[in-house]
Structures are given as structure tokens and as C-alpha cells.
Amino acid sequence: MEDREQPDSSPRQPARPARSRHRRGFGPAGLWMVLGGAVIVLLLVYGAGRLFDAASPGADPEPSASRDPSPGIDGVIARDVPAGQLLVGDCLNDFGGPLGTATVVTCRTPHTSQLIGLEALPEGGYPGDDRATELAEQACKAITLSPAAALSGSWNYEFSRPSRATWEAGDRGVACFLTLTEGRSSDSLLPAEGPAA
Numbered sequence: 001m002e003d004r005e006q007p008d009s010s011p012r013q014p015a016r017p018a019r020s021r022h023r024r025g026f027g028p029a030g031l032w033m034v035l036g037g038a039v040i041v042l043l044l045v046y047g048a049g050r051l052f053d054a055a056s057p058g059a060d061p062e063p064s065a066s067r068d069p070s071p072g073i074d075g076v077i078a079r080d081v082p083a084g085q086l087l088v089g090d091c092l093n094d095f096g097g098p099l100g101t102a103t104v105v106t107c108r109t110p111h112t113s114q115l116i117g118l119e120a121l122p123e124g125g126y127p128g129d130d131r132a133t134e135l136a137e138q139a140c141k142a143i144t145l146s147p148a149a150a151l152s153g154s155w156n157y158e159f160s161r162p163s164r165a166t167w168e169a170g171d172r173g174v175a176c177f178l179t180l181t182e183g184r185s186s187d188s189l190l191p192a193e194g195p196a197a
Helices: 027-055 129-141 164-168
Strands: 076-082 091-093 101-105 113-120 155-159 173-180
Touching: 113 129, 129 155, 129 173
Parallel strands: none
Antiparallel strands: 076 101, 091 101, 091 113, 113 173, 155 173
């Protein structure tokens, strides 16, 4: 008996010719993809640099306001002074609120606001927003004002206070301002400093 191969009855696919998928050059779509990727990388590098600059200790994003030691007839000492650069006793016009900018003028120059004090809230855990506001207001109202200051008109206390985030970073500061709701004052609200004893 001879062994014969039985013909394979399973269906077979005929061989297909190989096709090359090789492209030459990028073409317009490839060029746009490369340019888009480069722009994304540049934006990421720029964003990381901005974050690093903002988180760097000692980074001062605001330039220091230049004060005129001899103001002219307009009484302007400095314009657009950031809140963090105001000094206790500064009399202010164009007051932008406790965290805004202001124009510092001599206190003999008609003005609408004055930074009357910088206080600190007690150490400990964050007291919560309402309690922090209450403590800040109490600290500002405890500041001694000049009995000679003409408190005519309606004055409001305005102040900044720490938020939970700034508290956790060590901030306990309160900046206290008095602001006229109408009119202007030409006096300091703070007592004159006496001679050193």
C-alpha cells in the first residue's frame, strides 16, 4: 500500500503582494503635527517657569514704589503703591481697598483714607473665616486714634485678614484702614509721635 498525500481540502487565501507604506517627507499634515508639538512643549516650559517664579521664596512680583521725600504742591508722595508697601500713617487717595493700590499723599493734603495700623492675630489654629474677620475688626478698632483728629463725616473700618491658605503659610497680619464715605480729611487720624524719652 502506498502512502499518498491526501489533497488539502481547507480553503487557502492566495498570496498577496507586499505593499510599501514608506512615505517620503512629512507632508503638510506631518509638518503641522511637529509645529503643534513644539508649541505645546514651549507652553509647558513657559508655564513651569511661571509656577517656579511664583513659588520661589523672596520673589517680589511688584516693583517697589518710589516715594518722593519732598512732595510738591499736589502733596503726592507716591502713586499706585501696592498694599504690601504701604506704611502705618500713610494718608491715601485713590484707595483700591485693603488689597489694592493707592496714592500716598501728605496728611495735610485732602485725602479719603489712612492706614492706621498693622496688627497680628493670635497664634494657634485657623479660627475660621467669620472668627478671623471678627478678630481683625476688634484689633483695628482697638488702635488709638488722635483725639485732635476731626472725625467729622462717616468713617468706615476696612481691613485685610489672613485666609486659611495664608494662615497655613504663617500669615497672621491685619492691615487696618479708616476710610471716609464722603468728603475728604486734611489731618492724620493717628496721634503725633512725641519726643523720645
